[in-house]
Amino acid sequence: MKTMTxxxxxxxxxxxxxxxxxxxxxxxxxxxxxxTMPLKNIxxxxxxxxxxxxxxxIQKSNTLKINGTDIWTILDDxxxxxxxxxxxxxxxxxxxxxxxxxxxGKDSEIISEQMVEEAILSMVASPSAKxxxxxxxxxxxxxxxxxxxxxxx
Numbered sequence: 001m002k003t004m005t006x007x008x009x010x011x012x013x014x015x016x017x018x019x020x021x022x023x024x025x026x027x028x029x030x031x032x033x034x035x036t037m038p039l040k041n042i043x044x045x046x047x048x049x050x051x052x053x054x055x056x057x058i059q060k061s062n063t064l065k066i067n068g069t070d071i072w073t074i075l076d077d078x079x080x081x082x083x084x085x086x087x088x089x090x091x092x093x094x095x096x097x098x099x100x101x102x103x104x105g106k107d108s109e110i111i112s113e114q115m116v117e118e119a120i121l122s123m124v125a126s127p128s129a130k131x132x133x134x135x136x137x138x139x140x141x142x143x144x145x146x147x148x149x150x151x152x153x
Contacts (some may be wrong), residue, residue, distance in 0.1 A: 003045045011061035012052035018087035021062050024111040031116040062099045066123050074119040078103045
């Protein structure tokens, strides 16, 4: 049986996280719960790893990777954005910007269930989706050694 690994990254400050991360996490958990049995039926186990991040890595928060690939690179109509996050700013007592998305023409601060489902199905239907996503990242990445793995296109 193959394993599909979802890695959910979120900012955690003394056990607190912002609403966008809470809502994204709930959506991701709902999809994992809903898709576990259908994926098992096609011999794929789904594993969710929830990874809390310190303030120094807040730019990686509110992100989901599927088999090591950022969700926004898997989805055809999704762009990575960075927006002000007042809650994270209040937790850290400095202005913070956190990941958000433009998905199918609409800006959103959360990862929707539809985004997660579509990305999972894309990875199941086309293992080459990972190769495509990596190629996209290589084309837009000019960070050299300081690459954070997340980019705005």
